[in-house]
Amino acid sequence: MNRNLALHLAVIAALYILHLTLPAYHHGQVARIMVLAVFAMGYNILFGYSGLLSLGHAMFFAAGMYGMGLSAQHLGFATLPAFLIGILCATALAFVVGLLALRTIGVGFMIVTLMFAQAGYLTILYFGEYTRGDEGFVLTNTARNFGNLDFSTADTRYLAALCLFSGALLLKLLIVRSKRGRVMVAVRENEERARMLGYNTWSTKLYALTLSGLFSGASGASYAILFGYVGASFAAVPYSIFPLLWVLVGGAGTTLGPVIGTAFMFYLIDYASGVTDAYMLVVGVTLVLITLFVPGGILGLVKSRFARWIP
Amino acid sequence: MDTMNLLETQKLTRHFGGITAVDDVNFSLKDGEIRALIGPNGAGKTTFVSLVTGRIEASSGRISFAHEDITHLPAHKRIARGMGYTFQITSIFPDLDCFENVHLAAQRNFEGPARKLYSFTRMILEQVGLNTYRTDIAGDLAYGHQRLLEIAMGLAQRPKLLILDEPTQGLAGGEIKDFMHLIREVSDRTTILLIEHNMDVVMSLAEKITVMDQGKIIAEGTPEEIQANEAVQTAYLGG
Numbered sequence: 001m002n003r004n005l006a007l008h009l010a011v012i013a014a015l016y017i018l019h020l021t022l023p024a025y026h027h028g029q030v031a032r033i034m035v036l037a038v039f040a041m042g043y044n045i046l047f048g049y050s051g052l053l054s055l056g057h058a059m060f061f062a063a064g065m066y067g068m069g070l071s072a073q074h075l076g077f078a079t080l081p082a083f084l085i086g087i088l089c090a091t092a093l094a095f096v097v098g099l100l101a102l103r104t105i106g107v108g109f110m111i112v113t114l115m116f117a118q119a120g121y122l123t124i125l126y127f128g129e130y131t132r133g134d135e136g137f138v139l140t141n142t143a144r145n146f147g148n149l150d151f152s153t154a155d156t157r158y159l160a161a162l163c164l165f166s167g168a169l170l171l172k173l174l175i176v177r178s179k180r181g182r183v184m185v186a187v188r189e190n191e192e193r194a195r196m197l198g199y200n201t202w203s204t205k206l207y208a209l210t211l212s213g214l215f216s217g218a219s220g221a222s223y224a225i226l227f228g229y230v231g232a233s234f235a236a237v238p239y240s241i242f243p244l245l246w247v248l249v250g251g252a253g254t255t256l257g258p259v260i261g262t263a264f265m266f267y268l269i270d271y272a273s274g275v276t277d278a279y280m281l282v283v284g285v286t287l288v289l290i291t292l293f294v295p296g297g298i299l300g301l302v303k304s305r306f307a308r309w310i311p
Numbered sequence: 312m313d314t315m316n317l318l319e320t321q322k323l324t325r326h327f328g329g330i331t332a333v334d335d336v337n338f339s340l341k342d343g344e345i346r347a348l349i350g351p352n353g354a355g356k357t358t359f360v361s362l363v364t365g366r367i368e369a370s371s372g373r374i375s376f377a378h379e380d381i382t383h384l385p386a387h388k389r390i391a392r393g394m395g396y397t398f399q400i401t402s403i404f405p406d407l408d409c410f411e412n413v414h415l416a417a418q419r420n421f422e423g424p425a426r427k428l429y430s431f432t433r434m435i436l437e438q439v440g441l442n443t444y445r446t447d448i449a450g451d452l453a454y455g456h457q458r459l460l461e462i463a464m465g466l467a468q469r470p471k472l473l474i475l476d477e478p479t480q481g482l483a484g485g486e487i488k489d490f491m492h493l494i495r496e497v498s499d500r501t502t503i504l505l506i507e508h509n510m511d512v513v514m515s516l517a518e519k520i521t522v523m524d525q526g527k528i529i530a531e532g533t534p535e536e537i538q539a540n541e542a543v544q545t546a547y548l549g550g
Binding site for chain 2 (some may be wrong): 183184185186189190191192193194195196197198199200201
C-alpha cells in the first residue's frame with residue numbers, strides 16, 4: 001500500500017474514532033462537515049485540478065437536493081432511488097451547463113455559471129407550489145430510511161456521512177491519479193500545450209465539470225436525507241461562494257485540502273458567531289489574510305514546506 | 312500524390328486581414344527525411360507549421376498527412392495521428408516537475424503498464440540529459456534546459472513527424488552539439504521538420520532545405536544548392 005492511500009485511510013479512520021469520542025454537539029457538526037466536504041471536493045475537481053472557476057456550484061448542490069427531495073415528497077420514491085435521482089439530476093445538469101458554459105473561458109465562464117445558478121434559484125422560487133420556495137420543506141421520515149437504518153438518528157447519520165465522505169475521497173484520489181486526471185492538471189497549467197500534446201482539452205473540461213456536478217449533487221442529496229430539510233437558500237449565491245472559499249482556504253488542487261478548508265471555515269464561523277454578531281467580518285478578515293499570506297491554502301503550505309508527495 | 316510522402320500541402324494559404332502570411336504553398340516531405348525550413352523573419356515559417364498542426368485554420372488549400380486529408384481536423388486529432396510539435400516560445404507546464412511534463416507527453420499513446428511508462432519517461436529524460444533535473448519544477452529550470460524539456464516532450468510522443476520550431480534558440484554551444492546528435496539519433500524512426508536560424512545546424516543536419524520568403528517558397532534543394540542559390544541570397548541580404 002502506498003503512502004497516499006495510507007494517508008487517506010488514516011483520515012477516514014480518524015473520523016471513525018471521532019464518532020466514538022465526540023460530544024453530541026460536535027458529533028452533529030462533523031457529520032455536516034463531512035457532507036459539505038464532498039461538495040468542496042466536487043468543486044475542487046473543477047477549480048483546483050482543471051483550473052475552471054465556477055460561481056454557480058449552488059445549482060449542482062441544489063439539483064441533488066431537490067432531485068432527491070422532490071422525487072421523495074411528490075413522487076413517493078423511497079430513499080435510495082430518490083438519492084440516485086438527485087445525483088443523476090446534478091450530473092445531467094452539470095453536463096448540459098458544461099456544453100454551453102465551456103464555450104466561454106475565464107471571466108466569461110464565471111459569469112455564465114453564475115447566471116445559470118441564478119436561473120436555477122429563480123426556477124425553484126417560481127415553482128413554489130411544489131418546492132415551497134424560500135421556506136422549503138421538511139422531508140418526512142419515510143424519505144429518511146433505508147432498511148433498518150433511520151438517518152434521522154445521530155449515530156446512523158454520522159456513519160452514513162462517513163460512508164459518503166470515504167467513498168467520495170477515495171474516488172477522488174482515483175480520479176486525480178488517473179490518466180484523465182493528469183490531463184485535467186495539464187489543462188489547468190497550460191491548455192495550449194495540452195492540446196498540442198494531442199489531448200482534447202474541451203472534452204477534458206466537460207468531464208471535470210460533469211464529475212464535479214456528480215460530487216456536488218451527491219452532497220446535496222445526502223444533505224437532504226441526513227438533515228431532513230430542502231430549501232431554496234441552498235441554491236442561492238452564498239452556496240456557490242462557500243465551496244470556493246473552502247477549497248481556497250484548505251488548498252486547491254489537493255485531495256485533502258477541501259476537507260480541511262470546510263472544517264476550518266465551519267468552525268471559524270461557529271466560533272465567531274458565538275463571540276460577535278459581526279462574525280462575517282471575522283470570516284472576511286481571515287480570508288484576506290489567507291489569500292495574502294498563504295495563497296496555496298493550509299494544505300498547500302504544508303505540502304510545499306514538508307511533504308511534496310501529498311496528492 | 313506521391314506515396315512516399317508523409318506530409319503534403321496543396322495551395323495552402325492563410326490571410327490575416329490584408330496580409331497573406333502563407334501564400335499558395337505546395338510542400339511535400341518524404342517519410343524519414345530531415346528537412347529544414349528557413350527564411351528571414353516574418354517569412355511565414357511559423358504560420359506555415361501552425362497551419363500544418365492545426366493551431367491556425369487555413370484560409371484555403373489542402374493538407375494531407377500519412378495519406379489522409381487532415382485539412383479540417385482539429386489540432387489535437389492531428390497530433391494524435393502522429394505529429395509532435397515543439398513551440399518557438401517555450402511552452403511547458405511550469406508548475407509541474409520535469410518528470411511530470413514528459414510523463415504527460417508520453418502517456419497519451421503509450422500502451423503498457425504504468426511501470427513501463429515510468430521507465431520510458433526516465434529514458435527520454437536521460438536521452439536529452441535532463442534526468443538529474445527530473446524532480447525540479449520545470450519553471451525553475453535554466454532557459455536552455457527548458458528548451459531541452461520541450462524537445463523531450465516532443466520525443467516522448469514518439470511522433471511520425473516531429474516539427475521543431477527554432478529548437479536551438481537560447482542553447483549554448485555544447486548544448487547545440489548535443490541537440491544535433493540527438494536529432495540524428497531519432498531521425499532513424501522520425502521524420503523531422505526543423506525551423507532554424509542557426510545556419511551551422513541547418514547545413515549539417517538537413518538533407519534538404521526549403522526557403523520561404525513573404526509567405527512563398529522561393530527555393531528548395533540540398534544544402535549545397537541552397538547555398539549557391541541567388542534568390543535565397545537576395546532574400547537574406549535584402550539585395
